[in-house]
Amino acid sequence: MMRMLRENPDAAAVRIHGTNISPTAPALAACDVSEVEPYRVNNHVYAEFALDFCQRHGIDVLIPPRRLDALAGRAEDFARIGTRLMCSPPSAVDILTSKSRTYEAARAAGIPVPEWRVVRDADQLRTAVEELGREGETLCIKPAGEFSAFGFRIFDDAPLRLRDLLEAPRPLVSVTAVADALKRAADEEEKVPSFIVMPYLDGPEVSVDTLSAPGGRMVTAIPRAKDGRYRMLLDDPEPARIAGALVEHFRLSYLANVQLRRLRGRPVLLEANPRPSAGIYQTAFTGVNLPWAAVQLLLHGHPGDLPVPRLGGRIAVTETAAEVESPAAVPARH
Template sequence: MLRENPDGAPVRIYGTNVDPSAPALAACDVGEVEPHRVGNDVYADFALDFCRRHGVDVLIPPRRLDALAGRAEAFAALGTRLMCSSPGAIGALTSKGRTYEAARAIGVPVPEWRVVSDADGLRAAVEDLSRAGETVCIKPAGEYSAFGFRILDDSPLSMRDLLQPARPLVSVNAVADALKRAADGQEKVPQFIVMPYLDDPEVSVDCLSAPGGRLLAAIPRAKEGRYRLLLDNPAYAEIAERLVGHFRLAYLSNVQLRHRHGRPVLLEANPRPSAGIFQTAFSGVNLPWAAVRLLLAGDPGPLTGLRLGGRVAVTETVTEVTPGAFADAA
């Protein structure tokens, strides 16, 4: 979408990943391995050095935003514009508990939730939330994407379960035991969110907004097997607009919703572009390029003619990777 931008501007893509074999690097003109499991200062120094060495004009970070958000002036001194919201917004949205508290305060529907970090807290949260016959799930409360998500289920497996596609199920006892072993071993235990398992469809709203949080475009999409639906439902965009405005999000962000008793509720809000933003390519608006224009020139370009209500297919393709393409980076 960046290369095939509506302005016909030449674009050169630089990418980094902790895994030298990451397929995403094959799509870049220049790929490099980034440091893994390092502190914010080390990561920020790496990013600054990378942009300096390669003369990067625009940096669009999909992760480690907490390491970079406060360094906009340092990047600007190198000639690099950082596409990122404020450190305050990043800090609030990195914690799902704080996100839910803020969302509830501004009238955005949120599920019930409990924040836990030990075995006793987990058992109490599950007992509390499952009283009404709810299916309960758990996930890390920080920035872990979908990693760590589990549905808590103590019921015995049936033959039907064994013959169906696998689901991310785990027993309450297994999770409680893992938390206790970690605490006994003095491991660092992050906070977890325990909450009801919400209903489909899951809706992801890709947002473009001006600095300060004014929403310029919102594209809701949902999964339907191999297809993605570009939804024409103002209710989803209204929730996204309220959150983007409250947190004063800038440029690209993403709001994820699921449903409870037929109404949309907040799942999470991310101050970064979603991994699935490419699925909006047929909406009539090139969100990534509009964000680049907005960052560099203060003008996103035309945002009219948004096409919603359609369905697109997500297909696989095979790309040849030149042997040794990232030998220098490794």
């Protein structure tokens, strides 16, 4: 994304400031100015840090990839110091950072979602597995909050086979093991977050990167499907239609990401994020610079002249290496 901002179609000079909780975060090495941000602080403290950082550095545009709940309601505060905040409304951020509330709101809006249950203890888990597994579906479990892919497991009570040891590992777990973990946590009075139990959805996963104006008016959407190390830039209106309905319903602004998979052959919502996706750089191969268009939309009220996306292509995702400065070069924030 930083490369897309620098290699913008207007050939405008861009200076990028970045923060992270870790001084060794590789992304900081790609920034012109970097700083360590506070770790495990409440929303007010984090927002005050962000305001101070933007004021000290004269930031024009703030694009937060995390802690949206701390920043979404502070757009006017940022505006007073000359910083434009690229963020969706607080109401949308509040719902979409909870997978269970996302499914509830999306289902009410007519957006296809899978069946799901929210569980916090062993008894609720077993009930959910019994109810959702009646049609022979493979089930999975994941935290109900914003944990990315952390915590995701596929339920599998079958005994381990030799071939399982010779194949690529999968995030499998037995129902009994999860129930026992929840019970131990309760017995030890450990705080237990909510989890979602739902069918394991069929692939390929389709990720739709969207650009929308404030109020949820869709400007453009680019769907891409995963196939191992390859990504297919889909020329398919259905994922974009579902993403557009979600963007409009939640009144999402600027960059967002909607993820879909299939249940019994039909596309359903996996999750939605009111922020740019980690894979947004892949959309550059369509000829559309989404991050730069979002900046133009934020600053000037229009995204500029966008080309028609080149869809139907196939790209490979490969690794690269770059020499970076010592972590000692990144100033700490106390």
